[in-house]
Amino acid sequence: MSETERNARHAVRMARKKALIDAAIDAASDEHxxxxxxxxxxxxxxxxxxxxxxxxxxxxxxxxxxxxxxxxxxxxxxxxxxxxxxxxxxxxxxxxxx
Structure with missing residues (x-):
């Protein structure tokens, strides 16, 4: 696998992870x-x-x-x-x- 392909796969994984974290932040209702x-x-x-x-x-x-x-x-x-x-x-x- 080339470096470009590795970077692209990494970017996709990080985008999925960010979407999950953003959804959890949006769902949070407690302020403390x-x-x-x-x-x-x-x-x-x-x-x-x-x-x-x-x-x-x-x-x-x-x-x-x-x-x-x-x-x-x-x-x-x-x-x-x-x-x-x-x-x-x-x-x-x-x-x-x-």
């Missing part, structure tokens, strides 16, 4: 919130959270942030997202340590 907790060592947690927030806001959803941090400092992310409609921002744990 989603809580995402991002923890762990190393880098990437804030980047992941802010990217997820931007995508949700882009789709017209409301978002909320609760930050548990050791010391309170103003951040550019808080300043930017705080100006966006549909964003609620809370910083807690001032002086909090593990």
């Amino acid at each position: 919130g989603l809580l995402i907790v991002i923890t762990g060592n190393g880098k990437g947690k804030s980047t992941s959270a802010f990217g997820t927030m931007a995508r949700a806001l882009g789709h017209g959803m409301k978002v909320g942030v609760v930050q548990f941090i050791k010391s309170r400092t103003d951040t550019g992310e808080e300043a930017f997202f705080g100006r966006q409609p549909g964003v609620e921002w809370h910083v807690t744990g001032d002086g909090f340590t593990w």
